[in-house]
Amino acid sequence: MVIDPRTKYGGEPENSPLDRLEGYLRSYQFRMRFTEQGQLVSVGDGIAWISGLPSARMNGLLVFADGSRAMVFDLAIDRVGVVxxxxxxxxxxxxxAFLTHERLSMVCGDSLKGRVVDPLGRPLDGLGELREVRWRAIEQKSPPIIQRDFVRKPLYTGVKAIDTLIPVGKGQRQLLIGDEGLGRSSLAVDCVINQRGLDVQxxxxxxxxxxxSIISTINTLRRNGAMDYTTIVVAEASALPGMQYLAPFSGCTIAEGWMHAGCDTLIIYDDLSTHAKIYRELSLLLRRHPGREAYPGDIFSIHARLLERSTALAVESGGGTMTALPIVETEQGDIAGFIPTNLISITDGQIYLDGNLFSAGYRPAIDIARSVSRIGGQAQHQQIKAEAGxxxxxxxxxxxxxxFTRFGTRLEASMEKAIRRGRILREIFKQEQLNPLPVELQMAWLIAYNSGLFDNIELSEVVKVMHHLQQCLQKDPTSLEESRERWLEKLSNWFDEIVSTGVP
Structure with missing residues (x-):
């Protein structure tokens, strides 16, 4: 007996090929069967036109006679457009060409930890086939309101400026926005590295x-021990446009599987500007009507449908969370572009990287005045929230x-003190790449700064003092639950040591 591979091609297979064969034989019935057969009309640039499939539906999966697959992307009167x-x-x-009547699915499960896969779940790292996986449809509806919970738990990024002034909560969607080359991806990588030991997938x-660039990112995560809890979904520049379009949805499906299993997850989309351009390319090739900047009219709903799947689930629904950090590119610092404004309106806040700060040597170049976290403060630790405010x-x-200092005007003593404290704070915010810091250090320098312990420190010594504080905390760990008086007592002793003996 010859089994038609189209009956289960690209769907949700059982545990093994033998299980699929046994299941097929158990359910097989001898009867007349009708099937639709389409015909490939034209193909090129990653898309194809097919005639003769009247039952085709959007996002449906079909297979050609040579075994290659395609996804229905456009429905016309006399033909079907596929990617x-x-x-x-x-x-x-x-x-x-034949319809499969199956939904495009993605592998999920713990066997994906430390693996590099493409948007269809095929391994790209040469470590062998995935084992003990589950399959989950890529196209999913976002959880309804009744299944969601408030953002209550903080997600620490290890970046001083973010964890104190622009906090991120588990289940939040926080946008990383800025021009190319300002360190958006570096911030995202630091955030992933900081999740080591925090039980976040x-x-x-x-x-x-x-x-x-892909190899560099993978090697960076591997060197810092982050691949043990990280899955990388890759659709490189040379991949088919359809694969690049599917990549964020496939990654979201993997994270969603862990979220519904009760885990805390973090997903990075690097980046959605490129994704929007890919979707525009496919839409123009399929002759859809262009809108603003030639983007199709539904580009907003595409990203909204993706990002709305990130949330914090209620305990009754599993209690898991999915935090999304989408990355978007601006041109010449213009955040009023079509795609950036769309994503700003969808997400719960944005972290804006400024080119002028980057040129002045401030790393990370986060513009505090134009960055905001609308709901992250609800998840921030109460003592950190009070000090950061x-x-x-x-x-x-x-x-x-x-x-005013640019005009050389003479300032009052109070203004000069405020400017000096602000410059010290800006020095504190400087942070080396791939050096995420523990939240206890954030608490330490916040209390020290608000208590005036940094006022007598020279600007050139601030970075060294921060390193010394970190070493002191490693020798004498202090919990966030300690009282402010206890924190201040320890910090005063440490700063007295610095003043008397100098910065180590």
Whole structure:
């Protein structure tokens, strides 16, 4: 007996090929069968047109006679537009095409930890086939309101400016926005590295990037021990447009599987500007009506449908969370572009990287005044929230006062003190790449700064003092639950040591 592979092609298979065969034989019935057979009309640029499939539906999966797959992307009166999922050189005009009546699915499960896969779940790292996986449909509805919970738990990024002033909560969607080359991806990588030991499963989606950049990201995560809890979904620049379009949805499906199993997950989309351009390319090739900047009219709903799947589930629904950090590119610092404004309106806040700060040598180049976290403060630890609130006000006042120093005007003593404290704070915010810091250190320097312990420290010594504080905390760990008085007592002793003996 010859079994037609189309009956289960690309669907949700059982545990093994033998199980699929046994299941097929058990359910087999001898009867007349009717099937639709389409015909390939034209193919090129990653898309194809097919005639003769009246039952085709959007996002439906079909298979050609040579075994290659495609996804229905456009429905016309007399033909169907599809995006190719397999790069086959055998596709020619007139080749038969068949509907599978299956949903495109993605592998899920713990066996994906430490693996690099493509948007269809095929391994790219040479470590062998995936074992003990589950299959989950890529197209999923976002959880309804009744299944969601408030954002209550903090997700620490290890970046001082973010964890104190722009906090991120588990289940939040926080946008990383800025021009190319300002360190958006570096921030995302630092955030993934900081999850080591915090029981957060990470998914990093790389869309349309060069192979050298992809390898660099993978090696960085591997060197820092982050691949043990991270899955990387790759659709490189040379991949078919359909694969690049599917990449964020496939990554979201992996993270969603862990979320519904009760785990905390973090997903990075690097980046959605490229994804929008890929979707525009496919839509124009399929002759859809262009809108603003030639993007199709539904580009907003595409990203909204993706990001709305990130949330915090209620305990009754599993209690898992999915935190999303989408990355978007601006041009010349213009956040009023079409795609950036769309994503700003969908997400719960944005972290804006400024080119002028980057050029001035401030790393990370986060513009505090134009960055915001709308719901992250609800998840922030209460002591950190109280200390950061006082400090943020001082910093924003400093940014306004610093403008006057450019004119060489003579300032009052109080203004000079405020400017000096602001410059010290800006030095504190400097942070080396691939050096995420523990939250206890954030608490330490916040209390030290608000208590005036940094006031007598020279600007050139601030970084060394921060390193010394970190070493002191490693020798004498202090919990966030300790009282402020206990924290201040320890910090005063440490700073007295610095003043008396100098910075180590």
């Amino acid at each position: 190719l999922l397999d790069d086959s050189q055998a596709l020619t005009s007139g080749m038969p 990470c998914v990093y989606v790389l869309i349309g990037q060069k192979r050298s 006082r400090m943020k006000l001082d910093y924003l006042q400093f940014l306004e006062l610093e403008v």
